Amino acid sequence: MRGHNTLYGGFSDEGYPVDIVFEETGKPVTKEDHKQLSCAYCGRLPTSQGHDACIANLPSVEYACCGHHTNEGYLNFTNGIIIRGYFDTSNETESTPKKEFDNVLSGLSGVKEAYLGDNDHEGYIKFTNGIVITGYFTIERK
Incomplete structure (x- = not known):
């Protein structure tokens, strides 16, 4: 949950897990934790949505x-x-060498530039709002 490790905290008489707890604290996970728990990696709280x-x-x-x-993350x-x-996010602060734009994302509003990489090369997706996603990606279609 948001990068925090969880464990099954107990089992019913039939042997089914009934509670999930945080590994670090042993406290039960609640419905509100998804809204109030900061990311284990960056420490930021989720948005109001x-x-x-x-x-x-x-x-x-x-x-x-x-x-x-x-x-694994997904977009x-x-x-x-x-x-x-598995990717990183950042604000666009330095120039990334421009590669050939990947056609699977061409024409999407808000996607400034995209190179999805391969097994040997990290890819990136630059958005018009300044966010850059970098990493090794796999691509699938709905």
Whole structure:
């Protein structure tokens, strides 16, 4: 949950898990924790809508998860493309060498530039709002 490790805290008489607890504290996970718990990686709280603060409101993205550096993240684009991977987010502060724009994201409003990389090269997606996602990606379609 937001990069914090969880464990099953107990079992029913039938042997089914009934509680999930935080590994660090042993406290039960509540419904409110998703809204109030900061990211284990960056320490930022989610937005008031419950989105990961580092990638909230990305243009042409229906929903997303940054992965919190413990799980695979994903970006689900409005054109049906889903990008998955372990990635970092940042604000565009330095120039990234421009590569050939990947066609799977071309034409999407708000996507400034994209190179999705390969097994040997890290990819990146630059958005018009200044957010840059970098990492090794896999691509799938809905």
